[in-house]
Amino acid sequence: MSKVLGILNFEPSYVHVRGLEDFRPISATSILGRYRVIDFMLSNFTNSGIEGIKVFIKNRPRSTVEHVMHTSYNLNSKRGKIQMLHGDTDYSNNELFNVDIQAFKTYMEFVDVENPSYVVIAPSHFIFKQDFNELLEYHIKSKNDITMLYQNANNTDTQYLMGDILTIDEKKRVTGFHKNRGKYKKGNVSLETYVMSALTFKQLVDEASMTSSLYSLSDIVSDCVKVMKIGAYQHKGFCACISTLNAYYEANMEIKKERELLKLINDDWPIYTMTNDSCPTLYKPGAKVTGSIVANGCQIEGTVINSVIGRNVVVREGAVIKDSVILPDTLIDKNVKLECAVVDRLSIVTHIKELKGTREEPIYIKRGDRI
Amino acid sequence: MKKNNMVAMILAGGRGSRLFDLTKKVAKPAVHFGGKYRIIDFALSNCANSHISTVGVLVQYESILLSSYSARSSTWGLDSKGGGVYVLSPREKDETGLGLYAGTADAIYQNLDFLDQEEADYVLVLSGDHIYKMDYDKMLKAHQEANAEATIAVIEVPMKEASRFGIMNTDKNDRIVEFEEKPKQPKSNLASMGVYIFSYKSLKKYLKEDAKNPDSAHDFGKNIIPAYLKDNLKLQAYRFKGYWKDVGTIDSLWEANMDLLKDNSGLDLFDPDWKIYTDDASATPQCIGSKAKIDNAFITQGAIVNGDVSHSVIFSGATVGEDAKVSESVIMNNVTVGKGAKLTRCLVADDVRIPEGMVLGKKNSDEILLVSKALIAKAGEEHE
Numbered sequence: 001m002s003k004v005l006g007i008l009n010f011e012p013s014y015v016h017v018r019g020l021e022d023f024r025p026i027s028a029t030s031i032l033g034r035y036r037v038i039d040f041m042l043s044n045f046t047n048s049g050i051e052g053i054k055v056f057i058k059n060r061p062r063s064t065v066e067h068v069m070h071t072s073y074n075l076n077s078k079r080g081k082i083q084m085l086h087g088d089t090d091y092s093n094n095e096l097f098n099v100d101i102q103a104f105k106t107y108m109e110f111v112d113v114e115n116p117s118y119v120v121i122a123p124s125h126f127i128f129k130q131d132f133n134e135l136l137e138y139h140i141k142s143k144n145d146i147t148m149l150y151q152n153a154n155n156t157d158t159q160y161l162m163g164d165i166l167t168i169d170e171k172k173r174v175t176g177f178h179k180n181r182g183k184y185k186k187g188n189v190s191l192e193t194y195v196m197s198a199l200t201f202k203q204l205v206d207e208a209s210m211t212s213s214l215y216s217l218s219d220i221v222s223d224c225v226k227v228m229k230i231g232a233y234q235h236k237g238f239c240a241c242i243s244t245l246n247a248y249y250e251a252n253m254e255i256k257k258e259r260e261l262l263k264l265i266n267d268d269w270p271i272y273t274m275t276n277d278s279c280p281t282l283y284k285p286g287a288k289v290t291g292s293i294v295a296n297g298c299q300i301e302g303t304v305i306n307s308v309i310g311r312n313v314v315v316r317e318g319a320v321i322k323d324s325v326i327l328p329d330t331l332i333d334k335n336v337k338l339e340c341a342v343v344d345r346l347s348i349v350t351h352i353k354e355l356k357g358t359r360e361e362p363i364y365i366k367r368g369d370r371i
Numbered sequence: 372m373k374k375n376n377m378v379a380m381i382l383a384g385g386r387g388s389r390l391f392d393l394t395k396k397v398a399k400p401a402v403h404f405g406g407k408y409r410i411i412d413f414a415l416s417n418c419a420n421s422h423i424s425t426v427g428v429l430v431q432y433e434s435i436l437l438s439s440y441s442a443r444s445s446t447w448g449l450d451s452k453g454g455g456v457y458v459l460s461p462r463e464k465d466e467t468g469l470g471l472y473a474g475t476a477d478a479i480y481q482n483l484d485f486l487d488q489e490e491a492d493y494v495l496v497l498s499g500d501h502i503y504k505m506d507y508d509k510m511l512k513a514h515q516e517a518n519a520e521a522t523i524a525v526i527e528v529p530m531k532e533a534s535r536f537g538i539m540n541t542d543k544n545d546r547i548v549e550f551e552e553k554p555k556q557p558k559s560n561l562a563s564m565g566v567y568i569f570s571y572k573s574l575k576k577y578l579k580e581d582a583k584n585p586d587s588a589h590d591f592g593k594n595i596i597p598a599y600l601k602d603n604l605k606l607q608a609y610r611f612k613g614y615w616k617d618v619g620t621i622d623s624l625w626e627a628n629m630d631l632l633k634d635n636s637g638l639d640l641f642d643p644d645w646k647i648y649t650d651d652a653s654a655t656p657q658c659i660g661s662k663a664k665i666d667n668a669f670i671t672q673g674a675i676v677n678g679d680v681s682h683s684v685i686f687s688g689a690t691v692g693e694d695a696k697v698s699e700s701v702i703m704n705n706v707t708v709g710k711g712a713k714l715t716r717c718l719v720a721d722d723v724r725i726p727e728g729m730v731l732g733k734k735n736s737d738e739i740l741l742v743s744k745a746l747i748a749k750a751g752e753e754h755e
Contacts, residue, residue: 033656034672258658258675265655275651279640280406280671280684282632291661296407296672299641306661 004136005116005198006045006053008038009100011125011243012192012216014162018245019364020344026242027055027124028063030327030345032255033295033310035273036067037242040127040264042082043271045120046073048132052114055124056103057086071274083110100217101208108205111198119201121217123192127251128239129264130193135233139195144231146200146221148174149193151239156180156187159250160241164190164218166232174230177222191235194221200228238264249342249362252308252325256293278311286317295328302332310345323359341365377511377568378491379418380459380482382475383411383441383499384431389620392743393720398430400499401437402624403703403721405631405640406671406686408649409440410618411499412447415456416647418495419447421507424454425489428499429478431471434460440650447648459485474589480578491571496591498565502627503615504638504645505566510609514568519607521574521599523547524566526611536562537592539608547606550596561608564615567591573604614638625718625739628684628701631669652687662693678708692727700732717742726751 011026020029027038038055045053057064065084075082085107087097097103104111111119118139120132130149139147150166153159160180165187167176180187194217196204208220224230238260240251255261265271278297283289288303297312302319310328315321318335325342332338333350340357343349344367352371357363365371387399394402400411411428418426426449428441438458444450459482463469472478479486479496486494493514495507505524514522525539533554539561540549551557577598581587587594599606614637618624630636640647654673659665666681673687678695685691689702692710700717708714709727717732719725719742729750732740 256658258660258677261655261658270653272653277646277648277651279647280631280669281657282641283665283668283670284634285667287665287667289659289665290663292659293656294659294670295656297641 002117003052003115004050004118004120004132005111005114006050006132007104007111007119007121008041008045008053008055008124009121009192009217010056010058010103011123012100012218013098015125015243017242017248019342019366020245020248023344023367024060024063025057025124027057028067029242029248030310031127031242031248032252032261033293033308033328035271036064037127038064038068038124039071039073039271039273040129041122041124042068042071042073043269044122044128044130044132046075046080046272047269048130050120050132051075051080052116053082054107054110055082055084056100056107057084058097058103059087061086067274071272073272074270085110099214101205101215101220102213104201104205104217105209108202111201116198119194119196119198121192121194121201125242126191126193126239127242127255127264128191128235129237129269130191130235132195135193135195138233139231142172142231143229145228146194146196146224147231147233148195148221149191149235150188150232151191151235152186153189153239154186156189157182157185159247160187160189161243163241163243164192164222166190168232172232174225174232176225177218188232189239189241190218191239192218245342245362245364246360249325249340249359253306253323253359256308261293276311287315302334325362338363344369347371375422375493375508375511376491377423377493377495377507378486378489379414379423379426379495379497379507380479380486381411381414381418381426381428381497381499382478382565383428383437384434384472384478385500386432387500387619390624391621391741392745393621393624393741394433396433396436398433398437399619401440402618403686404502404618404624405628406669406674406684407652408647410502411437411441412647412649413502413504414497414499415441415447415449416645417503417505417507418497419449419648420645421505421509423495423507424449424451425491426456427459427482427485428456429472429482430458430460431478434458443650446650457485474587474594475591476578476581476587476595477589479574480582480589483575483578486571486575494569494571494574496567496569498617500619501565501615501617502638503564503611503613504642504647505611505613505615507566507568510566510568513609514570514607517546517607518605520570520604521596522568522607522609523596524564524611525561525608526564526615527560528562530557530560533557533560533562539563541608545608545610547600547608550592550600552592561610563592564611565617566611568609573599621718621741622739625701625716628669628718629682629699631684632667632682654687657685660693663691678710695725699734714742716740720744723747 208215281298284301287300291306294309295311300315301317302315305322316334327345331348341363343365347369383400387394444456658675660677664679670685674685675690678691681698688705694711707724711728713730715732
């Protein structure tokens with residue numbers, strides 16, 4: 001098999017997850033109670049047999065580094081390797097590290113040293129399940145210069161905003177790119193996943209950085225639709241682009257349905273994450289829990305309806321949590337009522353007895369807040 | 372904190388025959404417990420949390436799963452350089468050929484070379500089938516301060532139950548003066564927990580002598596401890612206060628699981644300073660369906676509940692179907708409880724599929740019903 005290098009790109013500039021983004025990159029954001037967003041894409045890589053992976057981090061690397069360091073992702077400890085590359089005064093001017101091309105260029109020597117035949121570049125702000133081997137096989141068979149993954153979506157008026165929409169001809173060739181401004185309901189959304197030879201990758205990076213220091217990978221690829229053969233490969237099944245707080249909230253709500261959950265995460269396609277060695281969750285007498293996903297280590301005495309409860313969360317007597325996402329290590333005190341809220345890690349809700357957002361605009365409670 | 376120079380030896384070779392089908396193909400220490408654990412996780416986590424770096428696990432009966440599980444030292448953080456979990460099974464030796472472990476003392480005797488190699492100053496002998504949290508490092512300090520040759524952990528049991536245990540009779544300084552195995556007329560209520568610390572030098576001598584004795588049962592309780600007492604070696608009792616349970620029967624295994632539902636059982640698994648480590652299953656979080664009803668339960672990741680669960684423990688990968696009712700029961704790994712099934716006071720073994728609508732167990736039953744694949748097959752035949 002030809003050597004394939006996985007590259008996990010950092011989030012593009014259109015990603016703004018209100019509140020959560022102030023504390024960590026999107027890749028390290030907790031999702032579904034026990035995972036981080038990055039776990040899904042890194043598991044895609046390792047489940048596809050890709051053993052060399054570069055993780056690019058724009059800034060605030062601590063939480064991503066810590067998480068990835070303590071998760072094996074089922075890579076063997078000798079031949080498998082995840083390298084984390086982030087802004088660093090020795091290597092880069094941090095301002096330039098805002099655009100993926102500059103980051104790739106800065107660290108190209110670490111790509112060279114692996115000497116891969118192909119690279120698979122995947123985004124860190126998407127959640128979907130994809131066997132990259134299938135994608136690579138298609139890429140090789142169809143003799144494309146670049147193959148891109150896309151989703152035929154019917155909610156582009158509310159989701160995937162400012163992402164790329166692809167025009168694809170009947171031969172599955174990408175003929176144009178445009179930004180999604182939410183005008184239409186349907187569209188072929190780019191999943192910002194590219195397969196190409198390592199040589200093409202290096203040429204594109206060089207060319208883009210010569211064109212402008214603000215050029216991104218998506219910019220240079222879209223410039224090349226006429227001169228290169230860019231193929232499109234359709235992804236089917238669940239897909240979420242975590243680009244806003246609402247999208248983050250909706251992704252949690254969607255995946256927590258049993259049917260979606262088991263399609264996305266199962267024995268054939270495990271999603272690896274860091275273990276916290278928490279004990280199981282204790283539902284105390286009087287607890288009422290329905291339609292929810294609960295991580296381990298929780299103690300629940302109150303009511304939880306249609307929500308996602310993170311690891312080591314305490315829900316005291318009389319508390320009612322409805323349609324909410326509660327991140328790990330939080331305390332929801334007695335008689336607190338929450339609806340459509342996203343409660344960030346390590347916070348305590350005790351004094352304010354009622355908080356109500358909407359599905360479109362969930363209330364956000366800051367990390368470590370005591371309210 | 373610095374590691375101590377004590378090597379732990381976990382006795383994990385027994386049959387556990389009173390667990391019936393649960394231990395047919397799996398040694399008792401590897402039986403699942405408390406949702407996500409295996410019984411041996413408690414002894415191994417205690418070792419790791421007590422700054423012990425080297426642990427020998429003595430296996431014999433149906434050891435495939437137990438050995439492969441125990442060998443993964445990193446599960447308990449016992450993977451630092453110079454330490455680890457070593458699976459010690461009976462082996463063929465140059466002089467004596469292949470010999471099974473004849474008793475608890477013989478199992479240690481046959482591995483004296485391992486203890487020599489590890490340069491142990493102290494040997495901690497444990498059972499692999501008890502549920503408790505204990506700091507062996509504190510016990511070692513007590514052993515050293517008392518200048519004892521052996522220290523035995525004891526727990527106070529109700530006097531009327533004392534005749535079920537090995538009982539230590541002590542003087543006012545907790546020095547052991549007599550040991551009685553299951554006495555009819557107990558003189559004290561200090562029961563041995565099967566946790567011993569020995570100073571290695573004297574232990575080695577006594578094990579060697581015991582090995583030469585053809586009449587010996589090669590057992591710590593029956594032979595080694597009495598020999599120490601006879602020679603007037605200093606044997607100290609170490610009083611342990613807290614939760615401790617031998618899970619040797621279906622009823623006691625069920626009870627220990629039920630204890631996890633209580634706030635005041637004394638076994639706090641939520642304590643972040645003394646975690647019980649276990650193999651990390653890459654399972655989904657627990658999924659509680661929109662029709663589910665949960666009243667007092669201990670549930671772990673990978674479980675899917677769509678029915679009614681009360682006073683029960685649900686293990687990893689178990690699913691409870693719609694309209695099913697599970698009460699006062701232990702549902703072990705990957706069990707499927709079919710739609711509308713009703714389980715009361717049951718302990719359902721790993722991988723069992725309960726057919727839709729099946730009713731098993733009774734409220735206020737004297738004994739807990741062990742639901743095994745064989746039982747389901749038999750129930751199916753009777754139905755036809």
